Amino acid sequence: MSSASTKPILLYTWSTPNGYKPSILLEELKAVYPGFDYDWKSIDVWTTNEQKEPWFLAINPNGRIPALVDRSRGGFHVFESAAILYYLERHYDKDHKFAVDADKDPDAWSEIEQWVAFVHGGINVIQAQANYFRHSATDKIEYAINRYLNETKRLYSVLNTRLEGREYLAGSGKGKYTIADINAFPLVNVAPYSGINSYDEWPNLKVWLERIRARPAVQAGLSVPQALSF
Numbered sequence: 001m002s003s004a005s006t007k008p009i010l011l012y013t014w015s016t017p018n019g020y021k022p023s024i025l026l027e028e029l030k031a032v033y034p035g036f037d038y039d040w041k042s043i044d045v046w047t048t049n050e051q052k053e054p055w056f057l058a059i060n061p062n063g064r065i066p067a068l069v070d071r072s073r074g075g076f077h078v079f080e081s082a083a084i085l086y087y088l089e090r091h092y093d094k095d096h097k098f099a100v101d102a103d104k105d106p107d108a109w110s111e112i113e114q115w116v117a118f119v120h121g122g123i124n125v126i127q128a129q130a131n132y133f134r135h136s137a138t139d140k141i142e143y144a145i146n147r148y149l150n151e152t153k154r155l156y157s158v159l160n161t162r163l164e165g166r167e168y169l170a171g172s173g174k175g176k177y178t179i180a181d182i183n184a185f186p187l188v189n190v191a192p193y194s195g196i197n198s199y200d201e202w203p204n205l206k207v208w209l210e211r212i213r214a215r216p217a218v219q220a221g222l223s224v225p226q227a228l229s230f
């Protein structure tokens with residue numbers, strides 16, 4: 001990556017579900033808006049702890065990935081994966097390909113916000129705890145492992161119910177592929193790492209997952225900085 005890059009967005013990321021949310025949307029934007037492109041910088045949050053260095057804390061005071069700098073808007077900083085999706089949508093998706101026009105269709109926009117909030121405040125947090133107690137905690141606390149695993153499953157059931165007769169989480173009719181789906185997909189996609197070995201109890205969610213996985217931009221986004229294997 002050249003320091004003289006003319007690409008508007010510089011994304012700081014790593015191969016995790018939260019990191020993949022913006023890289024998927026950026027790849028989707030690249031696919032539909034000729035000339036749009038972005039740079040990314042890998043922050044290895046597992047081994048380097050670069051995310052806790054002062055230069056990075058100036059971008060994200062929470063010291064976590066993802067975060068971005070918008071060179072075309074005076075170096076404006078954005079952190080929190082869901083906020084990044086909203087930001088990119090507002091400034092780089094002028095035709096509302098991955099959302100709706102909030103002024104023209106405020107209820108459809110509200111639905112997007114609701115499903116983003118449900119995942120950001122729910123699955124994001126709970127599944128992270130499921131992962132922590134399963135993989136990282138030095139004490140294997142059965143109660144905590146089961147509590148967060150079961151709560152993750154309950155939240156998946158809410159998504160599954162929402163997806164009954166629908167293809168996507170928000171939008172009228174069968175729904176429209178939006179940032180609500182992009183925000184949820186990378187988490188559901190790593191369910192096996194969280195101790196969920198089969199999606200069979202959520203048939204609507206399973207089909208939704210496959211539908212989104214099949215998108216070329218999603219596959220491209222899942223390889224920034226690299227594909228996750230576990």
Ligand SMILES: N[C@@H](CCC(=O)N[C@@H](CS)C(=O)NCC(=O)O)C(=O)O
Binds near residue numbers: 017018063064065082
């Ligand atoms: N709520 C934040 C969560 C970000 C987060 O937890 N990032 C993890 C990787 S998925 C991280 O940077 N961990 C390194 C650390 O905690 O130091 C978001 O949605 O952006």
